[in-house]
Amino acid sequence: xxxxxxxxxxxxxxxxxxxxxxxxxxxxxxxxxxxxxxxxxxxxxxxxxxxxxxxxxxxxxxxxxxxxxxxxxxxxxxxxxxxxxxxxxxxxxxxxxxxxxxxxxxxxxxxxxxxxxxxxxxxxxxxxxxxxxxxxxxxxxxxxxxxxxxxxxxxxxxxxxxxxxxxxxxxxxxxxxxxxxxxxxxxxxxxxxxxxxxxxxxxxxxxxxxxxxxxxxxxxxxxxxxxxxxxxxxxxxxxxxxxxxxxxxxxxxxxxxxxxxxxxxxxxxxxxxxxxxxxxxxxxxxxxxxxxxxxxxxxxxxxxxxxxxxxxxxxxxxxxxxxxxxxxxxxxxxxxxxxxxxxxxxxxxxxxxxxxxxxxxxxxxxxxxxxxxxxxxxxxxxxxxxxxxxxxxxxxxxxxxxxxxxxx
Numbered sequence: 001x002x003x004x005x006x007x008x009x010x011x012x013x014x015x016x017x018x019x020x021x022x023x024x025x026x027x028x029x030x031x032x033x034x035x036x037x038x039x040x041x042x043x044x045x046x047x048x049x050x051x052x053x054x055x056x057x058x059x060x061x062x063x064x065x066x067x068x069x070x071x072x073x074x075x076x077x078x079x080x081x082x083x084x085x086x087x088x089x090x091x092x093x094x095x096x097x098x099x100x101x102x103x104x105x106x107x108x109x110x111x112x113x114x115x116x117x118x119x120x121x122x123x124x125x126x127x128x129x130x131x132x133x134x135x136x137x138x139x140x141x142x143x144x145x146x147x148x149x150x151x152x153x154x155x156x157x158x159x160x161x162x163x164x165x166x167x168x169x170x171x172x173x174x175x176x177x178x179x180x181x182x183x184x185x186x187x188x189x190x191x192x193x194x195x196x197x198x199x200x201x202x203x204x205x206x207x208x209x210x211x212x213x214x215x216x217x218x219x220x221x222x223x224x225x226x227x228x229x230x231x232x233x234x235x236x237x238x239x240x241x242x243x244x245x246x247x248x249x250x251x252x253x254x255x256x257x258x259x260x261x262x263x264x265x266x267x268x269x270x271x272x273x274x275x276x277x278x279x280x281x282x283x284x285x286x287x288x289x290x291x292x293x294x295x296x297x298x299x300x301x302x303x304x305x306x307x308x309x310x311x312x313x314x315x316x317x318x319x320x321x322x323x324x325x326x327x328x329x330x331x332x333x334x335x336x337x338x339x340x341x342x343x344x345x346x347x348x349x350x351x352x353x354x355x356x357x358x359x360x361x362x363x364x365x366x367x368x369x370x371x372x373x374x375x376x377x378x379x380x381x382x383x384x385x386x387x388x389x390x391x392x393x394x395x396x397x398x399x400x401x402x403x404x405x406x407x408x
Contacts, residue, residue: 028405030056034064035404038074039118044091065092071408072098072161073118073400094118099407100155101396102165102207103389104148104197105214108132108185108238111144113151114389117160118397120224124151127386131299134187141196148199148207156202163400163407165207166392167193168214170239175256178211184274185239212395214388215259216250218346219243221383221391231342232334233381234261234327235388236349238287244338262286264330284326287348293319302348309355317355324356328363335364341374346381353380 033054038045045053051061068074075095079088096119105112109131115123126147132140148165155162171183180191199207219233220243233243240262244251252258262282263275270279283289288298294305294316308316331343343360345353357378364378365371383390400407 030054030060031064031067031404031408032402034061035068035073035401038068038092039094039401044077044093046089046091048089050092067408068404069095071404073404073407094120096121097123097158097160099163099397099400100160101163101393101400102148102151102155103168103217103392103394103396104144104165104209105168105386105388105392106132106140106144106186107168107170107214110386111140111147112386112389113144113147114386114393115151115155115162116390116393116397118400120394122390123158123160124154125386125389126151132186137186137188137191137193138196140186141193142198145197145199148197152199152207153202161407162201162207164396165199165209166217166395167197167209167211168217168388168392169193169211170214170237170241172257172260173211173213175212175252180211181257210395212392213241213243213256213259215241215346216243216252216256217391217395218381218383218387219245219344219391220250220395221387222344222346222381223248224390224394225382227344227382228342228377230340231344232331232338232340233344233346234331234349236285236287236345236347236352238282240282240285240327242334244340246340261330261334264333266326266329281326281330285323285330285349290319290323290348290352293322302351306351309352320352320355321359323352324359325363327356328360329367331360332364332367335368335376336370339370341370342377342379344379344381346383346387350380353378 034050037050037053047061047065051058069076072095074092077091077093079090081088097117100115100117100123103114110127110129112127114125117123152162169180169183170185172181174181180188180193182189193211194209199209201207215235218235222233229248230246235241242259242261244259263280265277265279266281267279271283272278273280273283291298291300291305296304305316349356360378364376
């Protein structure tokens with residue numbers, strides 16, 4: 001007998017498809033709870049532990065864990081003896097080399113690609129040096145796409161599933177459309193980058209790519225370490241960008257057009273910037289400006305500058321101190337507006353931190369209104385080199401954990 005001809009009365013207004021949808025939504029929500037419990041634990045959990053953390057019954061947890069294991073999002077370790085009577089506990093951990101995320105980046109002096117798995121391990125990483133000032137975006141993105149396809153092929157041959165990619169660019173990215181509005185140091189504007197990558201999987205399927213600002217992705221990479229829930233991340237390279245993290249979430253504002261600390265004017269009478277304004281922070285704390293002030297060519301390596309600093313070279317130290325004062329001045333405006341008390345120095349600023357920190361803190365102490373009442377902290381980033389690549393890959397995998405049903 002069909003449901004339509006059933007003699008069982010149906011409550012007025014009740015739609016059986018709506019009830020099924022609610023049940024389906026509940027199952028997905030519970031699967032999300034279990035996945036988050038395993039991935040956010042910081043160590044192995046048993047099914048009983050997951051039940052306690054989520055508030056779900058052990059039977060429900062066991063069924064959902066089985067789905068996550070079968071979908072290769074979660075792995076089971078060898079059983080360990082329990083202190084209580086009963087079966088040995090089976091520890092659950094994120095699965096290695098199963099589902100992976102791809103981080104891509106175009107910067108002024110390098111192209112990069114990096115693949116991470118659900119455990120956070122780097123599966124493959126490639127960085128190619130170059131000079132991309134005023135470059136042809138079609139040519140550069142095609143080159144990066146080739147690099148990405150090579151890595152995607154390795155992932156595919158290793159039996160791993162690619163969840164997607166994040167493309168980091170040093171400029172103003174519209175978070176709603178993925179369009180690059182302007183990247184002054186690349187000389188790019190009004191650009192849709194994703195089609196130019198030509199990125200497809202070995203089976204010909206399209207790889208989903210999301211475009212983001214490089215400093216924002218680098219800021220998200222810091223969340224994997226011991227960092228306060230709210231902080232201002234500052235990325236130094238040829239340009240200077242920032243990512244604002246509030247309660248462990250990236251603040252992107254209306255279109256993602258925020259954090260452009262490199263174009264805060266620190267001296268209206270200063271030199272003209274690539275953005276067209278005068279006296280922007282980048283003209284004092286950008287990589288090329290620091291190298292030039294230290295008496296080095298603008299294409300010198302950071303190691304050459306560090307060597308001068310370690311040998312107490314007066315010109316190099318004066319150049320970095322000048323950059324530190326300008327950086328402190330721009331950051332003071334941000335701290336006064338945002339109310340955060342921790343500044344994380346990334347990019348080239350990470351290695352320059354021992355020579356920058358005192359100057360930055362001194363200016364913050366002078367200009368931040370709340371300085372007498374809070375402990376301002378300036379610290380080096382801990383996510384490692386090319387952190388936007390790491391942050392991009394992590395963001396892809398965060399989406400997998402947030403929506404595990406699509407993968408099981």
